[in-house]
Amino acid sequence: MTATTTHPVQPVLSARRRWTVLAVCCLSMFLVGLDTTIVNVGLPAIGRGLDVGTRGLEWTVDAYTIVLAGLLISSGALADRFGRRRVFQTGLAVFGTASLVCAMAPSAGALVAARAVQGIGASMLSPVALAIVVNAMPDPRERAQAIGVWASVFGLSMAVGPVTGGALVSALGWRSLFWINAPVIAAALVLSAVFVPESRGARVRRLDVPGQVLLTALTAVWVGVLIEGPRIGWTSAAALAAYGFAAAATAGFVWVESRRHEPLMDLRLFRGPVFTGAVLGAVAVFVALNVTLLLNTLYLQHTRGFTPMAAGVATLPMAVGATVCAPWSGRLIGRSGSRLPLTLAGAFITVGGLCLVRLDQHTSLPLLLLAYLLIGIGFGFANAPITNTAVSGLPPARAGVAGAITSTARQVGSALGIALAGGLVANSTPAGLAHASRPGWILVAACGVLLFLIAHASRPRKTSLNS
Numbered sequence: 001m002t003a004t005t006t007h008p009v010q011p012v013l014s015a016r017r018r019w020t021v022l023a024v025c026c027l028s029m030f031l032v033g034l035d036t037t038i039v040n041v042g043l044p045a046i047g048r049g050l051d052v053g054t055r056g057l058e059w060t061v062d063a064y065t066i067v068l069a070g071l072l073i074s075s076g077a078l079a080d081r082f083g084r085r086r087v088f089q090t091g092l093a094v095f096g097t098a099s100l101v102c103a104m105a106p107s108a109g110a111l112v113a114a115r116a117v118q119g120i121g122a123s124m125l126s127p128v129a130l131a132i133v134v135n136a137m138p139d140p141r142e143r144a145q146a147i148g149v150w151a152s153v154f155g156l157s158m159a160v161g162p163v164t165g166g167a168l169v170s171a172l173g174w175r176s177l178f179w180i181n182a183p184v185i186a187a188a189l190v191l192s193a194v195f196v197p198e199s200r201g202a203r204v205r206r207l208d209v210p211g212q213v214l215l216t217a218l219t220a221v222w223v224g225v226l227i228e229g230p231r232i233g234w235t236s237a238a239a240l241a242a243y244g245f246a247a248a249a250t251a252g253f254v255w256v257e258s259r260r261h262e263p264l265m266d267l268r269l270f271r272g273p274v275f276t277g278a279v280l281g282a283v284a285v286f287v288a289l290n291v292t293l294l295l296n297t298l299y300l301q302h303t304r305g306f307t308p309m310a311a312g313v314a315t316l317p318m319a320v321g322a323t324v325c326a327p328w329s330g331r332l333i334g335r336s337g338s339r340l341p342l343t344l345a346g347a348f349i350t351v352g353g354l355c356l357v358r359l360d361q362h363t364s365l366p367l368l369l370l371a372y373l374l375i376g377i378g379f380g381f382a383n384a385p386i387t388n389t390a391v392s393g394l395p396p397a398r399a400g401v402a403g404a405i406t407s408t409a410r411q412v413g414s415a416l417g418i419a420l421a422g423g424l425v426a427n428s429t430p431a432g433l434a435h436a437s438r439p440g441w442i443l444v445a446a447c448g449v450l451l452f453l454i455a456h457a458s459r460p461r462k463t464s465l466n467s
Contacts, residue, residue: 017195021136022146024191025129026153028092031184032122033154035099036065036414037161038168038177040293041312044301045174052108054298058227058422061294062415063112066223067119068126069411070216073264076127077207084128084135085198089189091124096185103178126407130387135199144334147388149327154383156326160319162293166312210256211264218249219412226419230426265405277454278386281342282409283416284454285382288349288447290417292318292375295425295437302430303361317369321348321376329384338385342455345385348378350448356441359434378448 039046043057052060079087098117105111133150137143168176225242232238257263270276293315300311329341352374355367387406421440428436 018136018142018146020195021197022133022149024188024195025133026150027184027191028088028125028188029129029150029154030157031095031181031188032125033157034161034164035118035122035181036411037157037290037293038165038180039064039161040297041162041165041308042169042174042177043294043297045169045308046111049174050105050108050111054422054426055227055231056108056112058418058426059112060108060115061418062223062227063115064119064122065411065415065418066220067116067216068122069408069415070219071120071123071212072127072408072411073215073405074207074212075123076131077264079124079128079131080200081207083198083200084132085192085196087124088128088132088196089192091121091128092185092189092192093121094118095121095125096181097121099178099181099185103175130407132196132199136197141334144384144388145330147330147333147384149330150387154326156319156323162297162315163312163319166308166310170307170309206262208257208260208262208264211253211260214249214253214256215264218246218253219415221246221249223415223419226416226423230423273457277457279405279409281382281386281451281454282406283413284447284450285345285349285379285386286410286413287417287420288353288375288444289379290414291421291440291444292352292372294418294421295440296372298425299359299433299437303433314365314368315372317373318376318379321373321378322380325377325380326383329381333384333388338388339455341381342385342451345378345380345382346448346450346452346455348374348381348448349451350378350445352378353441353443353445353448357438357445359438359441361431361434363434375444378451382451 039061043060046060047053047057075087075091095118098114098121101114102111102118105114130150133146134143137146164180165177168180221242225239225246229239254267257265257267270279296315297311300306300314301308306314332341352371355371355374356363420443421437424440425433425436
């Protein structure tokens with residue numbers, strides 16, 4: 001028999017208070033998105049400072065994203081149970097503390113461990129912030145506009161991360177990438193205490209511990225195999241054992257979740273093509289983004305000799321495209337639904353990736369900037385329709401879980417993108433890196449094609465599930 005708790009309906013906030021709540025949540029989301037990408041441009045400096053190679057640098061990024069992906073859904077459920085503001089503030093505190101440890105890390109191992117703890121804190125921010133926003137915005141049209149703003153801020157943070165990181169590394173060194181979090185965390189803690197009301201899910205479910213363990217294990221092992229495969233050998237005994245473990249964890253997760261009354265991830269949702277498409281689309285978008293960011297960082301700094309600052313500035317067109325198009329995408333959704341912005345996202349990402357499939361040491365800077373602009377535009381158009389579709393596909397009482405599923409898909413895509421891109425260029429010389437990265441740009445274009453197909457595969461329809 002399942003224990004549930006019913007909480008009173010939250011009072012309707014004034015328009016001014018609702019948009020203030022959105023602003024506070026956007027501040028935290030800016031921090032999470034920024035930390036996902038700000039480290040990328042500093043990877044060469046971190047490698048020199050801590051004497052670590054490409055695979056160690058991949059773990060510096062993916063330790064954060066793997067833990068974040070594995071814990072997002074449970075964090076959303078915890079927020080629905082114990083209070084969204086409470087979990088949100090706990091996440092801020094954990095994230096801030098881990099950031100300080102990252103800034104003082106004496107070795108690559110210590111940095112990777114601290115990055116994993118950062119992921120724990122971040123898992124309490126991303127889905128909970130979206131749940132707070134959804135709870136504060138009862139009107140569907142206003143909610144769509146708010147999600148557009150939320151996606152715009154998240155997209156902006158992801159896109160400006162390399163620019164910010166380049167400036168910090170050039171001026172203050174790589175440790176400043178983590179010191180910068182402290183004032184933002186302090187501001188978010190104060191503002192959330194003052195302006196964000198406490199809220200909970202109307203009906204609280206038990207935690208699914210077996211599902212949580214299996215989800216974290218399968219995510220970590222699949223990504224780990226992609227990172228370490230080139231080193232240990234794709235057909236080595238260790239790799240074969242990892243394949244078997246990952247397959248068993250995946251099968252076990254499906255088996256456990258299909259038999260639990262209240263699972264971590266309700267697999268019935270994936271019977272609907274719209275919801276499934278939203279999840280696959282989130283993975284594709286973030287694979288494309290993270291392949292772009294990592295290959296860009298290594299190519300510009302190692303092959304072209306750019307400074308961290310110059311490499312970061314080169315991504316400004318991506319930031320501009322994402323910033324301008326994300327709120328535009330939200331307005332399009334409010335007027336005509338998700339299909340048009342998702343179609344535009346697929347088209348721009350595809351063309352952006354194709355621009356660089358013949359990348360070499362002497363590719364013109366205007367072509368590089370055009371490709372980054374197109375990918376940024378596609379990224380900006382993609383986030384709002386994916387988020388809106390996923391949130392609309394779950395019962396309102398589980399808004400925390402709704403946000404968590406989309407965010408999990410994003411972080412899985414981020415981890416896969418870093419692992420795949422790093423695997424392509426891990427053993428490359430600076431002169432050969434451009435040629436080795438070409439399959440990565442084909443992958444970016446393929447992700448765009450997948451988005452285009454998802455947009456046209458089916459018309460949105462409501463998913464009916466008992467809450």
